[in-house]
Amino acid sequence: LNTDMSSSPPLPPLRFGIGAPPAPVMPKFCVVLGAQWGDEGKGKLVDILAQHSSVCARFNGGANAGHTLVVDGKKYAFHLLPCGIINRTCKNVIGNGVVCHVPTLMKELDTLKEFDPNALHRVFISTRAHVLIDTHQIIDGILEMEKGSMSIGTTKRGIGPAYSSKAVRNGLRFGDLLHFDEFEKSLRELVSWSQRRFGEPRERDTEEQKKLRQALREYNTKLVFENGVGSLEEELERYRKYSQQLRAQVVDTVTFVHEEISRGNNVLVEGANAAMLDIDFGTYPFVTSSSTTIGGVCTGLGVPPKFIDNVIGVVKAFTTRVGAGPFPTELQNELQSLEDEVVMYNGPAQTVERKGHQDGSYAVAAGTKVKVGLLLQEIGREYGTTTGRRRRTGWLDVPLVKYSSLVNGFDSINITKLDCLTGLSKLRICISYRSSDMTEVRLPRGYFPSHLKDLEKVVPEYETLEGWTEDISACTRWEQLPINARRYCLRVQQLVGVPVSWVGVGPDRSAMFQVPPGAEVR
Numbered sequence: 001l002n003t004d005m006s007s008s009p010p011l012p013p014l015r016f017g018i019g020a021p022p023a024p025v026m027p028k029f030c031v032v033l034g035a036q037w038g039d040e041g042k043g044k045l046v047d048i049l050a051q052h053s054s055v056c057a058r059f060n061g062g063a064n065a066g067h068t069l070v071v072d073g074k075k076y077a078f079h080l081l082p083c084g085i086i087n088r089t090c091k092n093v094i095g096n097g098v099v100c101h102v103p104t105l106m107k108e109l110d111t112l113k114e115f116d117p118n119a120l121h122r123v124f125i126s127t128r129a130h131v132l133i134d135t136h137q138i139i140d141g142i143l144e145m146e147k148g149s150m151s152i153g154t155t156k157r158g159i160g161p162a163y164s165s166k167a168v169r170n171g172l173r174f175g176d177l178l179h180f181d182e183f184e185k186s187l188r189e190l191v192s193w194s195q196r197r198f199g200e201p202r203e204r205d206t207e208e209q210k211k212l213r214q215a216l217r218e219y220n221t222k223l224v225f226e227n228g229v230g231s232l233e234e235e236l237e238r239y240r241k242y243s244q245q246l247r248a249q250v251v252d253t254v255t256f257v258h259e260e261i262s263r264g265n266n267v268l269v270e271g272a273n274a275a276m277l278d279i280d281f282g283t284y285p286f287v288t289s290s291s292t293t294i295g296g297v298c299t300g301l302g303v304p305p306k307f308i309d310n311v312i313g314v315v316k317a318f319t320t321r322v323g324a325g326p327f328p329t330e331l332q333n334e335l336q337s338l339e340d341e342v343v344m345y346n347g348p349a350q351t352v353e354r355k356g357h358q359d360g361s362y363a364v365a366a367g368t369k370v371k372v373g374l375l376l377q378e379i380g381r382e383y384g385t386t387t388g389r390r391r392r393t394g395w396l397d398v399p400l401v402k403y404s405s406l407v408n409g410f411d412s413i414n415i416t417k418l419d420c421l422t423g424l425s426k427l428r429i430c431i432s433y434r435s436s437d438m439t440e441v442r443l444p445r446g447y448f449p450s451h452l453k454d455l456e457k458v459v460p461e462y463e464t465l466e467g468w469t470e471d472i473s474a475c476t477r478w479e480q481l482p483i484n485a486r487r488y489c490l491r492v493q494q495l496v497g498v499p500v501s502w503v504g505v506g507p508d509r510s511a512m513f514q515v516p517p518g519a520e521v522r
Contacts, residue, residue: 026052026266027310031297032414034274035313035404037283037321039384039391041416041504042314043067044512046083046270054265055257056084057093059300060290061272062132063104064157066384069509076112080105081123082270088116091260093253096128097290097300098272099162100174101137102242103227125246126253127175133187134221134228134235135194136161141212141224142198163289165190174250177243184236191219191232254302261307269297275313275404276321283455286325294408312501313410315401315492317418318376320391322384326455329394329430332373336390340371346469347423352378364423366469372424380420395462397430398495403448405498412501414512415489418481419505424467427488430460431495465491473506478515481505486521 030049034040047069050056063079069086076086080100084090094100112119136158144156165171170190176183199217201210215221219235221228229235260267271292276282278292290296298305319329332340349365362378364370373393376382382391404410421427433443436457449455468482475481481489481503493500504512 026268028264029261029267029269029303029307030310030312031269031271031294031308032312032314033271033294033408033410034292035315035401035408035410035413036274036319036397037276038065038274039320039322039382040274040314040316042270042274043069043078043083044416044504044507044509045312045314045414045502046268047086047509048512049268050082050084050087050090052266053084053087053090053268055091055093055260055267056082056087057095057253057257057267057269057301058082058098058272059095059269060097060292060296061288062099062157062159062162063101064159064288065272067270068507073508078108081108084268085112085119085122086115088122090122092123093257093301094123094125094129095253095301096126097296098126099130099132099136099159099166099290100125101132101158102239102246106242106245107227120245120249123249124253124256125174125250127173127178127250128253129174130162130166131172131174131177132158132162133172133190134158134225135191135216135219136165138212138216138221138224139194139198142209142216145206145209160289174246177239177246178250180240180243183239183243187236187239188232195219257301257303261303269301271296275407276400278407281407283325283452284450286323286452310411311409313401313405313408313413313498314416315396315413315496316416317396317421317488318380319394319397319400320376320380320382322389322391326452326458327392327394328400328433328455328458328460329397330373330392331394332371332377333392334390336374336377338373340373341428342369342371344368344425345370345375345423346425346467348471350379352381354378366423370424375424376420380417395428395430395460396492397460398492399430399433399443399445400448401492401496402446405496406446410498412499413493413496414502414504415492415500416504416512418485418489418503419471419473419511421467421485421488422472423469427465427467428462429465429491429495431463432461434459434461463491473511475505476510476513478503478513478519483521486519489515490519490521 032042032046034042067078067083069076082092084092109120139161140158141156172186195217199213201213215223219232220230222230273288273292275293277288279287281293321327332338345364345368346366352362354362376393436459439459466484468484470482489500500515502514
């Protein structure tokens with residue numbers, strides 16, 4: 001379904017609400033959350049806000065999340081470290097709701113030695129956070145392959161099995177590292193438990209599954225991981241070393257965060273993954289294993305709701321998702337095999353190198369027709385930080401964002417990657433859902449189907465807006481954006497019912513700017 005704006009009655013001027021306060025004034029407790037299926041570019045906003053924050057905290061997930069930051073031309077990719085680590089004065093908290101693979105954490109810290117040799121001393125890990133070990137990653141791989149065509153597309157980083165260990169109460173916590181004799185006993189018991197359940201080969205195993213089971217059975221993780229260990233004794237020795245390195249950094253983060261608040265210091269909280277991957281509110285079972293929404297902040301850090309005074313939802317200017325599951329506004333899939341939507345491209349000429357791609361580099365020039373989903377994948381460099389997989393792409397889905405806002409209570413939103421829409425002659429926004437069983441009736445605002453079968457029946461209703469031709473990647477102020485780019489942002493604000501406070505037009509920190517309160521387009 002399509003509604004062309006050009007034939008609609010003129011809209012009244014669109015006005016902003018409160019918006020975000022100008023930096024460096026910060027709320028006392030600010031939370032930044034992904035509003036879609038992840039990969040919205042949360043890290044960049046968190047990085048900017050962290051420059052004015054005393055504490056930056058992670059509350060959920062593990063190394064299945066990924067933030068890529070470009071600071072002064074240098075790229076940093078973090079999977080576990082909070083983005084505040086790039087601010088040399090910011091304290092960084094890994095909360096109790098996180099499952100942490102220590103070798104990955106130490107590797108990330110190692111990449112920061114040149115930037116800040118003392119980065120480790122600014123990282124504080126909850127005694128209650130769970131330790132994710134190689135066993136969890138092996139089990140994740142085995143289970144994912146067992147599902148065959150029903151695979152949910154996990155990152156195979158061991159996140160689900162680690163949270164399962166937490167739930168069945170045979171997990172390891174960072175507090176155990178401070179009592180290493182108990183840690184050793186618990187690790188041996190967890191490995192033995194895992195070997196009994198997953199170590200023996202099974203009739204229908206693939207060759208890869210057999211290899212994973214062998215690695216678990218012999219506890220020789222070198223068979224499957226580049227940085228694995230050759231035996232359980234070697235694993236214990238590795239963690240004995242970690243326990244010494246991290247001893248001063250493993251703390252009661254509940255007390256730590258509350259003390260920071262009581263001193264009047266501001267706290268910035270960054271979410272991993274996003275609303276539609278939440279274990280309760282996401283597109284189950286194509287979700288992660290933790291609470292990615294606002295409630296997870298309270299349970300994952302040990303803070304009451306009354307402390308949270310600002311929530312920013314990060315919304316990509318279009319929609320992407322990794323892995324399987326229904327995707328109402330999808331244009332192009334991971335294999336780039338969908339028919340896609342074709343429009344005229346009138347923007348600047350661009351070329352993107354695609355190593356190993358069967359069609360070579362991707363090039364686009366003014367006056368040519370392009371497949372929109374394909375362009376968004378290539379120009380937007382939509383490849384996962386954690387998996388390297390090509391992301392599925394589609395038009396912006398407002399009902400999804402509205403649902404996310406209802407769950408999280410966004411005070412404002414940050415629109416990212418607006419520059420990727422440059423040159424498209426027509427832009428479409430999904431403004432509502434209808435059911436294929438009864439297309440004459442719109443589904444209620446804020447409603448999002450809880451069952452995949454119902455989501456598969458969703459028929460998006462689209463509204464068409466005019467695009468812009470100018471390169472906006474060098475814009476540093478709202479006023480510099482072409483009028484149609486501003487109209488796009490304001491229309492999103494109007495449809496979602498939440499003010500737009502930030503806009504991103506490129507990968508660098510400088511390519512993100514605030515929107516002045518009261519901005520409008522006539």
